[in-house]
Amino acid sequence: MAALAFELQHTDNNSKARAGKMTTDHGEILTPIFMPVGTAGSVKAVNQQQLERDIKAQIILGNTYHLYLRPGTNILEEAGGLHKFNGWNRPILTDSGGYQVFSLAENRKLKEEGALFQSHIDGSRHLFTPENVMDIQRSIGADIVMAFDECTPYPCEYAYAKKSMELTHRWLDRGFKHFYDTPDKYGYSQNLFPIVQGSIYKDLRVASCEYIASKGAVGNAIGGLSVGEPEEMMYEFTELCCGHLPSEKPRYLMGVGTPWNILECISLGIDMFDCVMPTRNGRNGMLFTSKGVINIRNKKWATDFTPIDDGIDCETSNYYTKAYLRHLFVANEILALELASLQNLTFYLWLVGEARKHIIAGDFRAWKNGMVLRLKQRL
Amino acid sequence: MAALAFELQHTDNNSKARAGKMTTDHGEILTPIFMPVGTAGSVKAVNQQQLERDIKAQIILGNTYHLYLRPGTNILEEAGGLHKFNGWNRPILTDSGGYQVFSLAENRKLKEEGALFQSHIDGSRHLFTPENVMDIQRSIGADIVMAFDECTPYPCEYAYAKKSMELTHRWLDRGFKHFYDTPDKYGYSQNLFPIVQGSIYKDLRVASCEYIASKGAVGNAIGGLSVGEPEEMMYEFTELCCGHLPSEKPRYLMGVGTPWNILECISLGIDMFDCVMPTRNGRNGMLFTSKGVINIRNKKWATDFTPIDDGIDCETSNYYTKAYLRHLFVANEILALELASLQNLTFYLWLVGEARKHIIAGDFRAWKNGMVLRLKQRL
Numbered sequence A, B: 001m002a003a004l005a006f007e008l009q010h011t012d013n014n015s016k017a018r019a020g021k022m023t024t025d026h027g028e029i030l031t032p033i034f035m036p037v038g039t040a041g042s043v044k045a046v047n048q049q050q051l052e053r054d055i056k057a058q059i060i061l062g063n064t065y066h067l068y069l070r071p072g073t074n075i076l077e078e079a080g081g082l083h084k085f086n087g088w089n090r091p092i093l094t095d096s097g098g099y100q101v102f103s104l105a106e107n108r109k110l111k112e113e114g115a116l117f118q119s120h121i122d123g124s125r126h127l128f129t130p131e132n133v134m135d136i137q138r139s140i141g142a143d144i145v146m147a148f149d150e151c152t153p154y155p156c157e158y159a160y161a162k163k164s165m166e167l168t169h170r171w172l173d174r175g176f177k178h179f180y181d182t183p184d185k186y187g188y189s190q191n192l193f194p195i196v197q198g199s200i201y202k203d204l205r206v207a208s209c210e211y212i213a214s215k216g217a218v219g220n221a222i223g224g225l226s227v228g229e230p231e232e233m234m235y236e237f238t239e240l241c242c243g244h245l246p247s248e249k250p251r252y253l254m255g256v257g258t259p260w261n262i263l264e265c266i267s268l269g270i271d272m273f274d275c276v277m278p279t280r281n282g283r284n285g286m287l288f289t290s291k292g293v294i295n296i297r298n299k300k301w302a303t304d305f306t307p308i309d310d311g312i313d314c315e316t317s318n319y320y321t322k323a324y325l326r327h328l329f330v331a332n333e334i335l336a337l338e339l340a341s342l343q344n345l346t347f348y349l350w351l352v353g354e355a356r357k358h359i360i361a362g363d364f365r366a367w368k369n370g371m372v373l374r375l376k377q378r379l
Helices: A048-055 A064-069 A073-079 A082-086 A098-103 A132-140 A158-181 A202-214 A231-243 A259-267 A277-283 A315-319 A322-330 A334-361 A364-376 B048-055 B064-069 B073-079 B082-086 B098-103 B132-140 B158-181 B202-214 B231-243 B259-267 B277-283 B315-319 B322-330 B334-361 B364-376
Strands: A005-011 A018-024 A027-031 A033-035 A060-062 A092-094 A106-110 A115-118 A125-128 A144-146 A191-193 A220-222 A251-253 A272-274 A286-289 A292-295 B005-011 B018-024 B027-031 B033-035 B060-062 B092-094 B106-110 B115-118 B125-128 B144-146 B191-193 B220-222 B251-253 B272-274 B286-289 B292-295
Touching: A005 A334, A018 A334, A027 A033, A027 A334, A033 A334, A048 A334, A048 B315, A060 A064, A064 A073, A064 A098, A064 A125, A064 A132, A073 A082, A073 A132, A073 B322, A082 B322, A092 A132, A098 A115, A125 A132, A132 A144, A132 A158, A158 A191, A158 A202, A202 A231, A220 A231, A231 A251, A231 A259, A259 A334, A259 A364, A277 A286, A277 A334, A286 A334, A292 A364, A315 A334, A315 B048, A322 A334, A322 B073, A322 B082, A334 A364, A334 B334, B005 B334, B018 B334, B027 B033, B027 B334, B033 B334, B048 B334, B060 B064, B064 B073, B064 B098, B064 B125, B064 B132, B073 B082, B073 B132, B092 B132, B098 B115, B125 B132, B132 B144, B132 B158, B158 B191, B158 B202, B202 B231, B220 B231, B231 B251, B231 B259, B259 B334, B259 B364, B277 B286, B277 B334, B286 B334, B292 B364, B315 B334, B322 B334, B334 B364
Parallel strands: A033 A272, A060 A092, A092 A144, A144 A191, A220 A251, A251 A272, B033 B272, B060 B092, B092 B144, B144 B191, B220 B251, B251 B272
Antiparallel strands: A005 A018, A018 A027, A106 A115, A115 A125, A286 A292, B005 B018, B018 B027, B106 B115, B115 B125, B286 B292
C-alpha cells in the first residue's frame, strides 16, 4: 500500500490545462477526470459493469452523509468496505458529508465541535465532527477522503465567509490530526484531500489556498463554487485558486458542472470533477451529447430514428434511437432513466478523455473553444 | 417468409410435458418457453442487450392496448414496426388488448361490434374491434398476433360465461377473416393464435377448445385462467384444455404464473407462458431464486454477503450480494429494480430451460416434483 501518487504528464502551452496520472491502490486514474456520483453506493440507474465497460469510469464518488445513515458503517465494515459491498473495485472518493448536512438534513446546527443534524430519513439525531467524519470515511473505505468543511452559500457576506473559512481551517487541522492518528482500515492506502473555501472574496480564497497548500496533502480540492454565482465568477475564482495551489498535486473542483464548465475549468488547471448533473438531468430527460443538448421529451424527437448519440463510443447510445428513448420517457418506463444516465455519463467520460488527448497533442485550446460552442447548442 | 412452424421434439412418458421448437422469421424458440412481458415496448427495468445476453429471452411480449395508445401505430409504422423501434430483433408476441381494456381502461362498454373504452392516460375515446385489433397488431409487427377476446373474471356465472364465450367465438371468426384478408406488414410472417375461454365450466371449455381447434391455427392459447380461481382449479382446467387442443400445435397458457405454476402446467402439456410476476414482484423486492423465494427487504439479508443467486448462470446475480440488493431497495435506488428484474427473469428462463433438458432426458416428472417443493420455500 502506497500513498496516492500524481504524475504530471503534460502541461498545455496555450492554457493551464494538464494531463496527469494518479495512482491508487485500486488502480490508476488518468486526468483530467470526471467522477460519477454514487451517492448511496450506487451511481443512480446504472450498474457497476456498465460503469466499467460502457461508461469507462475510473473512479466514482460516495456520499458520507448517505452511506453513514444507510446502510451505516457497521454493515459497511462487516462487508469489508464499500468496494466489497457494492462490487466496484476501482478507486472511490467520498465527500465529507458537510455539504449534505446543510442541503438535506433537518434542524442542523453548526458548533465549533461540529455539525448537529437530524436525519432526513427518520429524524434521528447525529453529530458530525472533523474527527468522526474521518472515521466514517475510513470505514467506508474511500481511497480519497475529504476533509470536513462548511460550504458557504452564494451570496454570502464577507464577515460570514471569513468566519466560516477560519472554522473550516480549524476543522482541517483537527481532521488531519485524527486522520494521521488512525490507520488505513482495509490494508490499502486512504488519502486525505483538504478543501479551499472563502466564497467569492479574493483575499479569503488566496488565504485559504495557502493554508490548504501548507498541509502538504497529496491532492487539494476547491469547494464553495458553482453554488449559484455567475459562471464567469466561478471561472475567475477557479483560476485564482489554481494559481495558489501546488501544481504538482491534483486539483479537484467539487460539484462542477456542465460539459462546457468542465472544459473551461480544465483549461484553468483543474484535474478532477464530480457532479450529479449528468445523472440527475438525465433522469429528467436532458441529454448531453457530442452534438449538443437535447430535451428528449420534446415532440420533435418522436419520429427521429437516429441513434441517441453516434459521436461517442457507447454501445447503448449507438443502438437505441431518440424516438425510442423519447417514448420511454413519455411512457414513464424505468429503462428511460438507465439509457439517459448511460448516455450522459459516457459522454462526460468521453469528453474528459478527448480533452486529455488534445492536451497531450498540444491543440487543446483551439479544440476546447470549438467544443464549448458545439456542446452548448440546443438541438 | 414462412408461417410459424412447430416441431414436437420430445413427449415425456410420465407426464404430458413436451419439448419442441417453434420457427419464426425472427428466429427459433425452444419450448417450453417463458416470454418476458414488455408492455410498452420495454421489459420493465432491463434493456434489450440484457434480455438477449443475460436473461436469454427468446421471445418477448408487447401489449396492444399500451402500444396503440403510446407511441401509437403511426410512429410504430414509421419506425418499421416494434422490432425496429425498440431494437429487439427476435420474435415478439402481442396480446389483443382485450384484457387491458377491462383491467385498465375507463368507462369501457362491451358491444357486439367490439369494446368501447376511454384511455387511462388521457381519457380519449377508442373502439377496439376484432378487425382493428388485427390491424394494430400487424402495425406493431408482432410475429404472433392474438385474437380479440373477452377474458371473463372469476367467479363468473354460467350464463355469462357461455354468452361471453360465444361472443369471443364470433369475434374470432371476424378476426380470422380480417387477418387473412390483410397482408403481413413488414415482409415477415405474422401468425394468429385464437384463445380458448369458458371460465371454470367444463362443457364450455371443451366446446371452446373444439371451436378454437377447428380454426386450424398454427398455435392455440388458453385464456381466462389464473384470474383468481384456486390453483388446483387452474391446473384442472389447464389439463382439460390441453386434452382438447391439438398436440401438434404449441399451447400457450396466458398470464401464468409462479415458478411452480409453470412447472405444473408444463407437466400438463403447456409450451408457452407469459406473466408480469417476475418483473412486477421483483420491483417489490420479491425474488424468485433457484433455492426458493426471498423477500429481499427483510432485515435478515442486511449482512448476507452471499450472491443473490449462485444457482443460475446470471453474471449480475452471481456478482451482487443479497446485502447490497437489500440496501438498494431500502435506499430506493433505481438499480434495485434492475437487479431484481434481472434475477427473476433470468431465473424464469433458466427454469424453463432446465425443464426442457429434463423432458429430453426423460426424468422430468421426478425433477419437477423436487423443484416445486424447493422453489416454493420461503428463505
